[in-house]
Amino acid sequence: MSIILSLLLLQAPYALPGEAAVDPYVADSRHAGAVPFTGDGMAKAFGGQDGIRRIVDRFVAINFADPVIGEIFANHDKVRLKRTLFEQFCFILNAGCTYSGRDMASAHKDLGVQKADMNRLVETLQRAMREEGISFQAQNRFLSKLAPMRHDVIEK
Amino acid sequence: MMTCFRPFLCIMLALAALSPQQGMARPIRNGGKLLLTNGISSLEGASGGGLTPWAVIAGNETSDGFGMSAHGTLVEVKDYDYQSAGVAIGIRDRIELSYTHQDFNTNEIGAALGLGKDFAFSQDIFGAKIRVAGDLVYDRLPAIAVGVQYKNNNQGAIVRAVGAKGDEGVDYYASVSKLFLARSILLSATARLTKANQMGLLGFGGGKQGNHTLQFEGSAAWQLSRRIAIGGEYRRKPDNLNIAREDDWFDAFAAVAISRNVTATIAYADLGSIATVKKQRGVFLQLQTAF
Ligand code: HEM
Numbered sequence: 001m002s003i004i005l006s007l008l009l010l011q012a013p014y015a016l017p018g019e020a021a022v023d024p025y026v027a028d029s030r031h032a033g034a035v036p037f038t039g040d041g042m043a044k045a046f047g048g049q050d051g052i053r054r055i056v057d058r059f060v061a062i063n064f065a066d067p068v069i070g071e072i073f074a075n076h077d078k079v080r081l082k083r084t085l086f087e088q089f090c091f092i093l094n095a096g097c098t099y100s101g102r103d104m105a106s107a108h109k110d111l112g113v114q115k116a117d118m119n120r121l122v123e124t125l126q127r128a129m130r131e132e133g134i135s136f137q138a139q140n141r142f143l144s145k146l147a148p149m150r151h152d153v154i155e156k
Numbered sequence: 157m158m159t160c161f162r163p164f165l166c167i168m169l170a171l172a173a174l175s176p177q178q179g180m181a182r183p184i185r186n187g188g189k190l191l192l193t194n195g196i197s198s199l200e201g202a203s204g205g206g207l208t209p210w211a212v213i214a215g216n217e218t219s220d221g222f223g224m225s226a227h228g229t230l231v232e233v234k235d236y237d238y239q240s241a242g243v244a245i246g247i248r249d250r251i252e253l254s255y256t257h258q259d260f261n262t263n264e265i266g267a268a269l270g271l272g273k274d275f276a277f278s279q280d281i282f283g284a285k286i287r288v289a290g291d292l293v294y295d296r297l298p299a300i301a302v303g304v305q306y307k308n309n310n311q312g313a314i315v316r317a318v319g320a321k322g323d324e325g326v327d328y329y330a331s332v333s334k335l336f337l338a339r340s341i342l343l344s345a346t347a348r349l350t351k352a353n354q355m356g357l358l359g360f361g362g363g364k365q366g367n368h369t370l371q372f373e374g375s376a377a378w379q380l381s382r383r384i385a386i387g388g389e390y391r392r393k394p395d396n397l398n399i400a401r402e403d404d405w406f407d408a409f410a411a412v413a414i415s416r417n418v419t420a421t422i423a424y425a426d427l428g429s430i431a432t433v434k435k436q437r438g439v440f441l442q443l444q445t446a447f
Contacts, residue, residue: 144338
C-alpha cells in the first residue's frame with residue numbers, strides 16, 4: 001500500500017489546479033519528443049527560463065488569435081498549454097526543466113491538424129521567437145528538434 | 157520524340173492517381189508551404205535553383221491541394237542575352253508539370269557566326285517531375301524526385317548546320333534535396349541524362365558525342381532569414397559539338413521572398429564558353445510568383 005502511495009506521489013499530477021482535467025497518463029520527459037540540446041548554449045540563446053516563458057506566452061496568444069489555426073486551439077486549455085509548452089521548450093533547450101505533459105501523438109489526436117497548419121504554426125513560433133530577438137540561426141536550430149514531431153502531430 | 161514524352165507523362169499521371177494519397181478524402185486546401193520551400197524556377201522551368209532542379213514541387217500547396225507558379229528570367233552575359241518565361245502547376249506537392257519558352261539572342265556574335273546580327277535561338281520545354289519520397293524540411297528522408305524535360309528547338313536547320321544531330325531531345329533527371337534546419341543549409345544534388353547542347357538552344361548531340369551522357373548538378377544555399385537565402389550552384393555540362401566547346405556552369409545567388417507569392421532572385425553566373433565565345437559571365441534575374 002505504502003509503495004503504491006509513494007509511486008503515486010512521485011508521479012506528476014495529470015493537471016494542475018486551474019487546468020482542465022485530462023485522461024490519466026504516466027509522465028515522462030521522453031514525451032517531449034526530442035533529445036535535449038547539450039550544454040547551455042541554446043538555453044542562453046533563448047534568454048533562459050524567463051525568455052522561454054515570454055516566447056511561449058506570446059506563441060500561445062498568437063496561436064489562439066490566428067485566423068488560420070486559431071480555430072484548432074479554440075476551446076482548449078490555454079493555461080495547461082502554456083505550462084506544458086514551456087516545460088517542453090525548456091526541457092529541449094536544456095534550460096533546466098522536466099516535461100510532464102502528454103506525448104505528441106496523444107496530445108494531438110483527433111485535432112485534425114494538416115500540413116498547412118503545421119507550417120502555419122512554424123510561422124507563428126518564428127514570430128514569437130523573432131519578437132524576443134532570438135537569432136534566426138538559433139530559431140532554426142530549435143525548429144530542427146520540433147520538425148520530426150510533425151509525423152505525430154498531423155492527421156493521418 | 158513527342159511520342160516518347162507523352163507516354164511518360166501518362167505513366168506519371170497514372171502513378172499519381174493510383175498512389176494512395178492521404179489527403180484524398182479531405183477537402184482540397186491550397187497554399188500553406190513555408191516561404192522559399194517551393195524553390196525558384198530553373199532556366200528549364202523545373203522548380204529548384206536557377207541552374208538545376210530540386211526535389212521540390214511548384215506552387216505553394218501541400219499534399220492537400222494544388223498550386224501554380226509563373227516566372228520570367230533574364231540573363232545578361234558579356235556577349236549574349238537570354239530571356240525565358242514559363243508556368244508550372246503543382247499537384248498535391250507531388251507532381252509538377254511545367255512549360256517554359258527560352259530565347260537566346262546572339263547580338264553582335266550572330267553576325268560573326270554568319271547567322272546575322274541579333275539572330276535568336278529559341279526552344280520550348282515541357283517538363284514533368286514527381287516527388288517519389290521524402291520531404292525537404294520535416295522528414296529524416298530527404299526529398300527525392302525524378303523528372304523529364306522534353307525540349308524542342310525552333311531553329312532545326314541552323315542547329316544542324318552548327319553540327320547538332322537533332323533539334324529535339326529529352327533530359328531525364330533525379331534530384332535529392334534537403335534543408336538541414338539545424339544549420340539553416342539546403343543541399344541539393346541532381347543527376348541528369350542529356351544530349352542537349354547549351355540546354356538544347358544549340359540542338360542535341362554533335363560530332364564529339366551523339367548520345368545521352370550523365371551530368372551532375374548541385375546547389376547549396378544558406379538561409380539568412382525567413383525571407384532570404386544565398387547560395388551557389390554548379391552544373392556540369394556535356395561537350396558534344398565539334399565547333400564550340402561547352403563549359404560547366406556556376407552561379408552565386410540571393411533569393412528573396414518579397415511576399416508569400418513573389419520571389420525575386422539575383423545571381424552572378426559564369427556560363428563559360430558559349431557558341432565559340434569564351435568567358436560568358438553576367439547577371440541572372442528572376443521574378444517568380446507562386447500560389
Ligand atoms: C512539432 C510541433 C508541435 C509541438 C512540439 C506541439 C506541442 C504541444 C504540447 C507540448 C502540447 C500539450 C500536451 C499536453 O497537454 O499534455 C500540445 C497541445 C496542443 N497542440 Fe500542439 N504541438 C505541435 C504542433 C501543433 C499544431 C501544428 C497544432 C495546430 C495547428 C497544435 C495544436 C495543439 C492543441 C489544440 C493542443 C491542445 C490539445 C488539448 O487541449 O487536448 N499543435 N502541443
